[in-house]
Amino acid sequence: MSRVICTIDENQIAIVSLNRPDKLNAIDMEMFKAVNAITRELKNDQRVRAVIVRGEGSDFCSGLDVKSLLTSKSGALSLLFKWWPTRANDAQRFSLGWRDIPCPVIFSIHGRCWGGGLQLASGGDFRIASPDATFSIMEAKWGLIPDMGGAIAFRELMRKDHTLEMAMTAKEIDSQTAKEYGLVTKVADDPYDCAYQLALECINRSPDVLAANKKLYHNTWWSSQGKALLLETWYQIKVGIGKNRTIAAKRERNPDNKPDYLPRKFK
Structure with missing residues (x-):
C-alpha cells in the first residue's frame, strides 16, 4: 500500500493523503520517502494551484513509528545525513519541503497530530483542525528533541515559552489551545471542507x-x-x-x- 496518495482535481487542487490508517499514519522510512518525493513533484508542477494535506483513518498522524525506525539504524542515520551542515536533511525536508511548493499548502488535521506529525503540519502555510484534534511535541518521551525542521517552524508560529513547555514536557494540548498558541489557523467541525473552501478562495487570485x-x-x-x-x-x-x-x-x-x-x- 502506498504510504501517500496524491490526486489533482478539476480545480487543480492537489489532495495529498497520508495512507497508513492501520498504524495511525505513523511515520516510517517509506512514508519519509513518499512525502519527500511528493513535495519535489508538486514543487515543479505548474498545474497545481493549491495543496491540501490530510490523513486517512482516525488520526492525522501519531508521530514517528519508533519501533520501525530503530530496527534499522542505518536507515535512521540516513535521514539525518547531510552533505552541507546548513542544508536540510531528509528528515527536515519532510516538513520544510512544503515551504518550497509555490502555492498555498493547507493541512487538514483531525485526531492525533503528534511528534513528527506536528512538525510535518507546521511546514504548511495553514493548519485547520477539528475540535477533537490533539497536538504534542512528544519527542522528549523517547529521549529525543524535535529535529524535523521544528526549530524553524515553531519559532514562526509560537512564543518561545510555549514551544519550550511543549518540547520539554511532551504534553498534549487540544485544538483550541493550539489555536491560542499559533499552531492552528482555524478550528472547524469539518476541517477538510474548511481547507477546501480556503483553497478555492486562494485560487481565485x-x-x-x-x-x-x-x-x-x-x-x-x-x-x-x-x-x-x-x-x-x-x-x-x-x-x-x-x-x-x-x-x-x-x-x-x-x-x-x-x-x-x-x-x-x-x-
Missing part, C-alpha cells in the same frame, strides 16, 4: 501572486529591513510585468466573464 507572496514572506519574515524592502520591490516588478497581472485586472472588471489564469511563471 493569480498563481503568480500566490507564489510571490509565499516566497516573499518566507524569505523576509526574519530578515533585515533592507532585504525585505529589496525583495518586496523585486517581486512586485516580476509579477507586475507578467500576463497574469493583466488577467487579474480583467477578472475584477468583468466578474461575470472571468478569463482563466495562465500557468504560474513566477519563480
Whole structure:
C-alpha cells in the first residue's frame, strides 16, 4: 500500500493523503520517502494551484513509528545525513519541503497530530483542525528533541515559552489551545471542507501572486529591513510585468466573464 496518495482535481487542487490508517499514519522510512518525493513533484508542477494535506483513518498522524525506525539504524542515520551542515536533511525536508511548493499548502488535521506529525503540519502555510484534534511535541518521551525542521517552524508560529513547555514536557494540548498558541489557523467541525473552501478562495487570485507572496514572506519574515524592502520591490516588478497581472485586472472588471489564469511563471 502506498504510504501517500496524491490526486489533482478539476480545480487543480492537489489532495495529498497520508495512507497508513492501520498504524495511525505513523511515520516510517517509506512514508519519509513518499512525502519527500511528493513535495519535489508538486514543487515543479505548474498545474497545481493549491495543496491540501490530510490523513486517512482516525488520526492525522501519531508521530514517528519508533519501533520501525530503530530496527534499522542505518536507515535512521540516513535521514539525518547531510552533505552541507546548513542544508536540510531528509528528515527536515519532510516538513520544510512544503515551504518550497509555490502555492498555498493547507493541512487538514483531525485526531492525533503528534511528534513528527506536528512538525510535518507546521511546514504548511495553514493548519485547520477539528475540535477533537490533539497536538504534542512528544519527542522528549523517547529521549529525543524535535529535529524535523521544528526549530524553524515553531519559532514562526509560537512564543518561545510555549514551544519550550511543549518540547520539554511532551504534553498534549487540544485544538483550541493550539489555536491560542499559533499552531492552528482555524478550528472547524469539518476541517477538510474548511481547507477546501480556503483553497478555492486562494485560487481565485493569480498563481503568480500566490507564489510571490509565499516566497516573499518566507524569505523576509526574519530578515533585515533592507532585504525585505529589496525583495518586496523585486517581486512586485516580476509579477507586475507578467500576463497574469493583466488577467487579474480583467477578472475584477468583468466578474461575470472571468478569463482563466495562465500557468504560474513566477519563480
